[in-house]
Amino acid sequence: MDYYYVNPISPNYYGAHDDDDDSAMNSMSFMISDFLMADDDDHHSNQDHQCGSQSQSTTESSVKMAAFSDVTTTTTTTTTQAHRFNNNNNNGEASSNNNNVIKCKNGSNKRSKGEVNSSRVAFRTKSELDVMDDGYKWRKYGKKSVKNTPYLRNYYKCSSEGCSVKKRVERDRDDSSYVITTYEGIHNHATPFTY
DNA sequence: CGATTTTGACCGGCGC
DNA sequence: GCGCCGGTCAAAATCG
Numbered sequence: 001m002d003y004y005y006v007n008p009i010s011p012n013y014y015g016a017h018d019d020d021d022d023s024a025m026n027s028m029s030f031m032i033s034d035f036l037m038a039d040d041d042d043h044h045s046n047q048d049h050q051c052g053s054q055s056q057s058t059t060e061s062s063v064k065m066a067a068f069s070d071v072t073t074t075t076t077t078t079t080t081q082a083h084r085f086n087n088n089n090n091n092g093e094a095s096s097n098n099n100n101v102i103k104c105k106n107g108s109n110k111r112s113k114g115e116v117n118s119s120r121v122a123f124r125t126k127s128e129l130d131v132m133d134d135g136y137k138w139r140k141y142g143k144k145s146v147k148n149t150p151y152l153r154n155y156y157k158c159s160s161e162g163c164s165v166k167k168r169v170e171r172d173r174d175d176s177s178y179v180i181t182t183y184e185g186i187h188n189h190a191t192p193f194t195y
Numbered sequence: 196c197g198a199t200t201t202t203g204a205c206c207g208g209c210g211c
Numbered sequence: 212g213c214g215c216c217g218g219t220c221a222a223a224a225t226c227g
Contacts, residue, residue: 139198139200140200141199141200141221144216144218146216155218168218
């Protein structure tokens with residue numbers, strides 16, 4: 001399984017007109033969906049094009065791996081400044097501040113049972129808000145508390161018909177300022193909003 | 196009034 | 212088997 005590194009955020013990528021929350025959020029969403037869809041390529045096609053401007057993040061990111069079942073991804077700490085990843089947060093802070101992502105696809109490796117083809121991606125993001133708007137519409141279908149963490153895990157499914165992408169959101173048990181969002185599957189449609 | 200959330204029940208896998 | 216555990220279902224409640 002290949003992992004590849006992506007550095008999605010660059011502060012002024014959407015900083016352009018940032019008074020408008022919507023635009024900021026849209027661009028962000030766009031990027032995420034990008035990850036979600038550009039999935040089967042065997043090459044890291046997207047690692048530098050977007051946010052081409054500058055990845056000033058200086059990321060010497062200590063990439064540490066968060067392990068999920070068979071996928072792992074993570075992000076790291078960085079030093080970029082705030083950008084909004086979240087939907088409506090009142091202006092200013094409250095938003096997250098950084099992230100780098102490693103993506104992994106696993107088309108080929110089998111799972112013990114069913115779902116051979118599910119790909120998973122996880123993001124670890126620093127954010128006070130649990131839910132971030134990634135451009136898709138989600139319907140929550142479950143909530144569970146997991147062993148060893150005080151936080152609960154939430155389960156969402158894409159509400160678009162025929163699309164069975166799922167995501168789960170939980171807080172990092174070691175550092176509650178991070179939120180871990182795991183996507184599973186590939187959307188068969190574009191993001192709802194027009195851009 | 197349709198869509199979404201809430202929440203406990205349910206279920207399948209796994210280790211013992 | 213049994214019980215824990217993570218994941219999902221579904222009915223009722225709530226939302227917009």
